[in-house]
Amino acid sequence: MSLRLAVATATLTGPTDTPSPVEPPRRQFQFPVLRDWAVPASAGAALVLWCVGLRPVTPGQLGSVGLVTALSPVLLASYPVLLAAVLIELTAPRPRQRLLAACTALGVLLVYGLQPASEQTARLSAAWLHVGFIRYIADHGQVLPAFDARFSWPGFFSLFALVSRAAGVPDVTPLLQWAPTVLAGLATLGIRALVSNVLDPGRTAWIATWLFVLTEWTEQDYFSPQATTYVLMLAALALTLRYLVAPRLAAVGPGVLRGRVVPSGTPGQRLAVQGAVLLLALALAPSHQLTPYVLGGLLLIMLLARRLWAGWLPWLVLLLALGWFSLGAKDFWQGQLQMVIGGFGDVSASFNQGVSGRFVGDAGRQLILLVRVGLAGAVGALALAGGWLLRCQRRLGWVLGLLAAAPFGLIALQSYGGEVFLRCYLFSLPFAVILAAVAVEALLRPSPDAWVLRPSPKLPPSPRRRALRLIPVLALLTGLGLGTVMARGGNDAYTSFGRADVAAVDYAYQHARTGQHIEAVTSDVPLSSARVGEVGQSTLETFCPGLVHVSQCVLDTHPDFLLVTPSQENDGRIYYDLPAGWTSALVTELTASGRYRVVFDQDGSQVLARVVPPTPNEPRKE
Amino acid sequence: MVDKLLVWLTVVLLVTLICTLAVRSVAVERAAGTSARFVRPPLVRRMDLAAVCLAVLLLAATVLRVVNTVV
Numbered sequence: 001m002s003l004r005l006a007v008a009t010a011t012l013t014g015p016t017d018t019p020s021p022v023e024p025p026r027r028q029f030q031f032p033v034l035r036d037w038a039v040p041a042s043a044g045a046a047l048v049l050w051c052v053g054l055r056p057v058t059p060g061q062l063g064s065v066g067l068v069t070a071l072s073p074v075l076l077a078s079y080p081v082l083l084a085a086v087l088i089e090l091t092a093p094r095p096r097q098r099l100l101a102a103c104t105a106l107g108v109l110l111v112y113g114l115q116p117a118s119e120q121t122a123r124l125s126a127a128w129l130h131v132g133f134i135r136y137i138a139d140h141g142q143v144l145p146a147f148d149a150r151f152s153w154p155g156f157f158s159l160f161a162l163v164s165r166a167a168g169v170p171d172v173t174p175l176l177q178w179a180p181t182v183l184a185g186l187a188t189l190g191i192r193a194l195v196s197n198v199l200d201p202g203r204t205a206w207i208a209t210w211l212f213v214l215t216e217w218t219e220q221d222y223f224s225p226q227a228t229t230y231v232l233m234l235a236a237l238a239l240t241l242r243y244l245v246a247p248r249l250a251a252v253g254p255g256v257l258r259g260r261v262v263p264s265g266t267p268g269q270r271l272a273v274q275g276a277v278l279l280l281a282l283a284l285a286p287s288h289q290l291t292p293y294v295l296g297g298l299l300l301i302m303l304l305a306r307r308l309w310a311g312w313l314p315w316l317v318l319l320l321a322l323g324w325f326s327l328g329a330k331d332f333w334q335g336q337l338q339m340v341i342g343g344f345g346d347v348s349a350s351f352n353q354g355v356s357g358r359f360v361g362d363a364g365r366q367l368i369l370l371v372r373v374g375l376a377g378a379v380g381a382l383a384l385a386g387g388w389l390l391r392c393q394r395r396l397g398w399v400l401g402l403l404a405a406a407p408f409g410l411i412a413l414q415s416y417g418g419e420v421f422l423r424c425y426l427f428s429l430p431f432a433v434i435l436a437a438v439a440v441e442a443l444l445r446p447s448p449d450a451w452v453l454r455p456s457p458k459l460p461p462s463p464r465r466r467a468l469r470l471i472p473v474l475a476l477l478t479g480l481g482l483g484t485v486m487a488r489g490g491n492d493a494y495t496s497f498g499r500a501d502v503a504a505v506d507y508a509y510q511h512a513r514t515g516q517h518i519e520a521v522t523s524d525v526p527l528s529s530a531r532v533g534e535v536g537q538s539t540l541e542t543f544c545p546g547l548v549h550v551s552q553c554v555l556d557t558h559p560d561f562l563l564v565t566p567s568q569e570n571d572g573r574i575y576y577d578l579p580a581g582w583t584s585a586l587v588t589e590l591t592a593s594g595r596y597r598v599v600f601d602q603d604g605s606q607v608l609a610r611v612v613p614p615t616p617n618e619p620r621k622e
Numbered sequence: 623m624v625d626k627l628l629v630w631l632t633v634v635l636l637v638t639l640i641c642t643l644a645v646r647s648v649a650v651e652r653a654a655g656t657s658a659r660f661v662r663p664p665l666v667r668r669m670d671l672a673a674v675c676l677a678v679l680l681l682a683a684t685v686l687r688v689v690n691t692v693v
Contacts, residue, residue, distance in 0.1 A: 260660040267651035274647055278640070309660075312643050312673060319680055323636050326684040327629055330691060337692050 035092060042085035043103050049078035050110050057118045058498045060566040060604055064364025064574045067115065067489025067496075078110060079485070080478045086210060087470050087477070090203050091444055100206055104188065107213045111484060112184040112221065115492065121526075122176030123496040127222045128526040130157065131173055136532045137161035138170060144533045145331055152332035153324075155287030156225035173529065179223035183231060187221065188213055190234025191430055197241035198249045198400070198434055203444075208437035214480040215379050215433070217372055217487035218426045226423075229284050229291040234430060236280040236295055243273040244309040245302060249399050250390060250434070263309050274310050281317040285324040290410070292321035294427045297406055305399045343414045350411045353418035361575050368490030375483050376425050382436035389438050397435070404431035443473050494524040494571035500603035501565045502526050507600045507607050508561040509535070519559035521550060521586070522575075524567040547576045551589040554596075562596065562608040569604075628687040635680040642673050 053075025061070055086103050089095050115123060122128070133151065136144055138161040143151040151157075164172050188209060195201075195208040221227045241249070246263035263270065284292040299314035308314070325333070333340050343349060359369055383404055390397030407427035411420055508518045509530050517536035520527055521544075528537045536559075544553035554562060564583045572578035590596040590608055600607035646669040653661045662670070 262654050262659055267655040271647060271651050275644075310647065312646070315677060316640070316643060319636070319639070319677060322684050323632060323680065326687045327632055333688065334691055337688070 035088060039085045039089045039096075039099060039103075042081055042088075043099075043106055046078040046082035046085065046110070047106060049074050049081060053078065054117055056120065057492075057496070058120060058566070058603075059493060059496050059501075059570060060498070062493035062496070062570065064362050064493060064570075065367060065490065066364075066486070067118070067492040068486040070118075071114075071485075076482065076485075079481045080474065082107060082110060083210075083477045083481065084470075084474055086206075087444075087474055090206055091466065091470065095203065095206070097201075104192070104206075104209060104213065105185065107210065108185045108188055109181065111213055111481065111488075113178070113181040114485060115489060115496070116177045116181055119492070119496045120499045121497050121502055122173070122179075122223070123492065124219075124222050125495070125523050125525060125527060126224065127176050127179070128173075128529040130223055130225075131171070131176065132528040132530055132532040133157045134160045134164060134172055135170065135530055138165050147533060149289075149332045150225070152329035153225060153287055153289055155283060155285075156228055176223050179227070180219075180221045183221040183223075183227040184213075184216065186231045187216070187227075187234060190231055190238055191433065193238035194234055194241060194430055195434055195437075197238060197245075199437075204434075204437045204441045207440050208433045210477065211379070211382075211433040211436050211440065211480070212429060214477060214484055215375055216426070216429060217375055217484045218422050219488055219491075220422070220426055225288045226291065229288040230426070232280050232284055232287075233291050233295045236277045236284075237298065237430065239273050239276055239280075240299065240302070240308070240313070243270055244277075244313070245307045246309065247307070249302075249305075249307060249403070250395050250397070260306060260309065260311075270309065274313065277310075277313060278316065281320050284317075285320040286328055290416070290423060290427075292317060292324075294407055294410075296321065297409070298403055301399070301402050301406055305402075307399065340414075345412055346415075347412055350415040350420050353415040354411070354421035357418055362573070362577065365490075365574050368487060371483050371490070372487045375480065375487060378480060378483075379425075379429070379432050379436055382439045383432040384435075385442075386435035386438035386440075389442055390435070400431050400435055404428050404435060440473060440476070443476075444469060493574060494522070494567045497524075497526050497565070497567060498603060498605065500605035501567065503602055504563055504565065504600055504605040504607050505529065508563060511599070511609070512561055516560035517557075518561045518563065519554075519557060520563040520565075520568065521547065521554075521583070522568045522571045524571045525563050525565055527563070547572055547578060547582075550582075551586050551593075554586070554590060555593065558595070558610060560610050562590070564606045564608065566604045624690055625687065628683055628690060632680065632683045632687060635676055635683055639673060639676040639680060642669055642676060645669060646673065 053072040055070070055072060057067065057070045063069055082103065086100065086107075089100055089103070130150075133143075133148070133154075134157050137154065137157050143154050143157075145151075160172055160175075164170060191212045192205070192209045195205045199205050199208070220230065243265050244263055246261040265273075281292060281295065284295065296314050296318035299308060299317060302308040303311055303314055359366060383401075387397040387401045390400070405428070408424045410416070410424050410427075414420060416423060505518075505526050512518055512531070512535045514534050515536075517538070518527065519537075520539045522541050523539045525539075527539075531537075540550065540553050540557065541547070543557060544550055547553075564587055569581075569583040572582050573580060587598065587606060587608065591598060595610060595612045596608040597611050598606055599609040646666055649663065649666050649669065650660075653663050653666070
């Protein structure tokens with residue numbers, strides 16, 4: 001009976017923070033002094049290996065598998081070394097929280113700082129486009145009507161326009177390069193706060209935090225509204241779970257409570273937190289199309305599970321988002337309401353655009369896509385196993401499972417331009433990693449009996465067997481981490497840029513007159529980072545399907561300036577199966593036509609300027 | 623003209639709803655603070671009803687604005 005009581009107590013307090021009641025503490029670790037130094041030394045060694053292995057990379061050096069082929073084995077070795085240090089510390093009787101926090105910060109740098117540290121300039125054309133939007137708002141004090149759907153949710157752009165004007169710095173380009181590291185770091189902090197309020201802030205919570213760091217391959221952490229609103233959503237969820245949810249989501253007990261339980265904390269604290277979540281919802285509504293609805297939906301699930309104290313909160317979050325859609329996003333839905341609501345219930349269209357439609361390109365590109373699917377599948381499988389273990393421990397797993405699965409409901413609402421699966425995975429991750437961490441933590445336990453917190457008849461294993469138990473967990477985490485590094489850098493052959501690409505775009509901006517057109521063959525150019533609404537800036541990709549007869553497409557659209565860069569060369573080879581050197585052939589054909597000449601050429605980045613003005617019989621095809 | 627009216631109606635309803643819920647939260651916390659359990663005094667019940675009505679009106683105003691613009 002007393003043993004049952006002890007097991008129940010361990011279940012309530014969480015399985016991770018205190019040694020199991022059946023486990024004698026004397027054999028926890030026999031070399032504490034060695035471990036005290038080994039962990040920080042290993043973490044330091046990982047940093048040294050990473051720094052030594054770093055080498056500058058340009059798009060021209062990369063193939064269809066992306067960044068991973070350009071990385072040195074020394075750099076890749078830093079990941080298992082750091083993970084080994086973290087696992088050794090996590091299996092210690094009293095893990096040092098500050099050391100684990102420092103290791104996690106280092107992990108964020110190693111995974112999310114890899115591209116900023118090795119590439120010459122900020123990547124992803126969308127990030128550069130956001131700079132252009134911010135500059136437009138800073139210069140004109142308003143958005144450009146009917147220009148881009150993203151201008152209908154201008155919260156993020158307006159904030160940075162305000163900051164740039166207040167700071168007297170019109171160009172926010174310097175923020176781009178390291179934004180993924182900073183925003184992923186903030187998201188990791190949010191995950192840590194969120195997880196600590198679902199589980200105890202012990203071993204499982206750290207594993208969940210690390211699983212997030214090692215499996216967030218979606219690259220939605222660039223300088224963008226979705227990255228900042230994701231951080232805000234995590235902050236709102238962490239605050240809600242800390243002050244407004246009772247009992248905890250993973251607490252022991254019946255699935256549905258009879259009455260609502262008053263959360264811990266003073267009434268003043270709860271009121272302040274309700275106000276803070278309302279403020280965050282007010283910030284989210286005009287800043288992103290999806291995030292406020294996801295936050296409202298997640299809060300609604302907590303309410304339906306009778307865990308949420310402030311019952312009105314999810315409704316207000318959703319109403320604010322709808323209110324903005326009606327009032328502020330008129331430009332977006334006017335004339336294309338069918339596109340917005342036409343996808344309701346069309347799951348097959350979402351699947352075709354989000355999964356099967358993405359499997360295009362050469363073998364390297366397909367491999368990267370398979371790695372992404374594999375990572376998502378691994379997280380899903382671990383989460384299912386964790387849910388089953390929670391059920392065995394008589395803890396409430398279904399609410400967490402529902403919270404992890406709920407974002408996938410977006411598939412039935414919208415295809416979101418083929419990105420809906422990616423967004424679903426990202427929104428699901430905060431709760432999926434909690435369940436997955438329960439499964440990973442069970443692997444570190446001394447025997448299968450202890451997975452469900454039953455007393456084990458066997459004696460605790462020797463330190464050697466304990467160390468051997470770390471190996472499969474280390475292999476699993478290393479596999480996830482390297483998979484994420486590979487998946488995140490998988491598109492870098494065409495999504496990363498060199499300094500010469502930026503110089504080419506700047507040249508075009510300096511020489512283009514108002515009303516003229518700057519065009520790129522594909523969208524992989526740091527275009528639209530300035531002179532938005534003043535100079536036409538577009539790509540041939542939509543006008544010239546498959547980039548067949550691309551020189552004829554250029555002559556038909558006759559832009560005033562044409563940008564040709566190594567990233568576009570890679571894109572054509574990987575996506576459209578064009579032969580190597582197709583951009584050089586294009587430049588040769590255009591110059592031979594006598595209508596264009598090369599006016600800028602630096603490290604393979606070229607600007608072609610039109611020398612013959614179009615005749616009135618040659619209207620621009622758009 | 624109708625569009626402007628609907629915009630103002632939406633804004634007014636939204637602000638009223640937020641104010642109602644703020645007052646309601648304070649009342650609930652006061653009641654919970656003294657009894658340490660979830661109770662709904664008559665004032666809170668009335669405000670809940672008012673909030674539901676306001677939310678329905680707000681939703682209707684939102685939909686009306688969209689329909690009025692599109693049709």
